[in-house]
Amino acid sequence: MYLKRILNISGYAEDFQTKKSLQRLIEKFKNAHIVDEIDMPKDVIRLNSKVMVSSENGWEKSIQIVIPKDKDAKQDKVSILTPMGAALFGY
Numbered sequence: 521m522y523l524k525r526i527l528n529i530s531g532y533a534e535d536f537q538t539k540k541s542l543q544r545l546i547e548k549f550k551n552a553h554i555v556d557e558i559d560m561p562k563d564v565i566r567l568n569s570k571v572m573v574s575s576e577n578g579w580e581k582s583i584q585i586v587i588p589k590d591k592d593a594k595q596d597k598v599s600i601l602t603p604m605g606a607a608l609f610g611y
Contacts, residue, residue, distance in 0.1 A: 541606035548610050565608050567600065573608070585609060 565571055567585060574580040583596045585608060591599040598605045 537603060538601050541601045541603055544603075544606040545600070545609065552610070565611050567609075569608075571608060573604070 560566070565585060567587060570582060570584045572580060572582050581596065583598045583604070585600055585605050586592075586597045588599045588601050591597050591602075600606060600609055
């Protein structure tokens with residue numbers, strides 16, 4: 521599992537935000553239920569999910585949650601290791 525490999529290297533991350541995001545993911549996985557892909561509800565945010573995020577003041581943006589090597593701000597692809605990616609993953 522790709523995410524498990526990312527979490528295994530979390531102790532080596534030097535960037536504070538990355539470490540914080542990794543810790544958030546670790547906490548989510550402690551309470552996670554493992555299900556087959558076919559049984560996963562379509563509305564659960566996971567890798568490659570496209571979601572619309574918004575703020576109370578009317579700001580909206582469509583983003584896609586991706587693995588770190590696929591991040592691309594110009595294409596609105598957000599790494600799962602960013603605070604936004606880690607926060608949305610699993611909801």
